[in-house]
């Protein structure tokens with residue numbers, strides 16, 4: 001396994017009085033796609049938000065590209081080259097698709113070839129370019145949210161359940177997008193409940209439960225071991241197959 | 242928007258529904274008042290007065306609605322900038338009394354221009370200090386924001402007493418802006434026309450900034466979803482400080498105009514109009530400049546018609562107006578902020 005781009009060691013996060021993350025140890029290898037699995041409420045979203053600095057970790061260290069980022073402000077973390085596709089998608093409904101993309105391209109106007117690549121992956125974005133993003137369907141908003149995260153080259157992209165409630169045709173576009181990003185050596189941390197989608201993309205996998213990582217390994221090993229799958233993922237896996 | 246990519250064919254685009262319903266409310270209200278007022282000349286006078294007042298309220302409220310929308314900050318100290326701006330302008334107009342009383346309109350306007358610039362710079366700087374010292378320690382804590390910004394307002398009023406004295410001051414309205422121009426049967430007061438022009442100019446500039454510039458897009462995006470703007474790598478606190486300064490400067494401009502309109506000035510001038518400003522912001526929808534513009538016109542129309550027809554219920558009528566609009570649209574005319 002190659003060297004780690006992102007490491008969480010003993011990370012605890014409190015939201016108000018609630019102790020949500022209870023010592024998360026997670027390694028995201030450089031240039032790979034790591035899938036974070038786990039049942040609803042396990043703490044996956046909180047983990048991503050903690051990495052982004054949207055919740056401050058109360059204990060533990062988060063290391064990105066060799067430097068500690070725990071406790072830094074969200075914009076400073078984002079500027080290190082981390083893209084974020086939140087569970088709620090975070091699309092600016094009042095702004096057009098074009099304006100959403102313009103803001104996502106922080107360093108200058110969106111690069112034309114990169115935009116063409118994005119339009120190839122998600123044609124609807126080109127079609128609705130001048131439309132307020134609030135009028136897009138759920139799947140189109142998800143495309144926009146992913147497109148925003150990749151409009152500039154990033155070292156790491158955090159993606160939270162992109163397939164939730166999304167039509168299969170759009171999921172195909174996502175699979176292509178993530179595969180091409182992987183080919184570009186972009187590191188991805190993907191939270192996913194859809195195991196087949198996750199298994200088709202993942203290099204390594206971590207499974208969370210009750211605010212802790214309970215399993216770490218290669219996706220290949222997990223995908224070929226149905227006993228391990230049912231022990232770790234239980235009913236949530238059966239529900240998806 | 243200027244981008245390097247090809248435009249999609251227009252026939253493929255679904256139409257963006259424009260929500261124009263709220264735009265019709267002010268004209269409907271104005272027309273409904275006509276038979277009640279009776280005399281058309283009185284009605285025109287009241288309506289023009291209302292438009293002028295509405296534009297002054299808008300200038301004051303527009304910055305505050307963005308301050309609310311962007312950072313969830315409840316700033317009850319905004320009235321301080323109204324008063325301080327007006328006092329600074331008065332101070333500048335004093336030594337320029339030659340220009341103020343001159344018959345040459347250019348000299349009148351030059352004096353006014355200098356006074357307004359001084360008022361806006363002064364309140365902008367004060368806004369920066371206010372944000373840093375008073376608002377920043379209480380981000381995200383509404384109760385403390387209300388208490389400390391109200392405290393700031395009281396301190397500011399007391400400081401005005403110290404610097405300028407506690408008595409009522411005359412606010413010198415330049416000569417050329419006195420009186421009215423007559424159009425047919427109707428007399429239109431010059432200062433009211435100027436106030437309408439200034440308000441419209443501020444509105445247009447704000448629309449251009451909010452819709453055509455990256456800073457404007459960031460403000461609109463931040464009003465909607467602050468966290469996501471930060472996750473894209475933008476430091477929204479810096480943006481907010483800028484908005485706070487601009488909003489304070491606009492309050493200084495509005496305060497100067499309000500004092501000129503009344504031709505007198507006391508330290509409490511901000512408090513008098515702030516009730517209407519808050520009603521306007523709530524009616525318009527927190528963070529919406531367009532809603533604020535319509536809300537200001539509505540509130541001013543209501544205040545002027547009821548002030549003439551039934552002065553005793555003038556303030557109550559605007560609270561009723563607010564309740565009626567919130568029953569129709571609980572988030573205001575144009576809701577933006579998700580909070």
Ligand SMILES: Nc1ncnc2c1ncn2[C@@H]1O[C@H](COP(=O)(O)OP(=O)(O)O)[C@@H](O)[C@H]1O
Pocket residue numbers: 015018020038039040041042043044045046047
């Ligand atoms: N804002 C919040 N306030 C309080 N509790 C929260 C908040 N967000 C999440 N939680 C709790 O934290 C736990 C983990 O949530 P989350 O990270 O969203 O899980 P997942 O993404 O794995 O479904 C859940 O028990 C959830 O109820």
Ligand SMILES: [Mg+2]
Pocket residue numbers: 044045046087160161
């Ligand atoms: Mg989640």
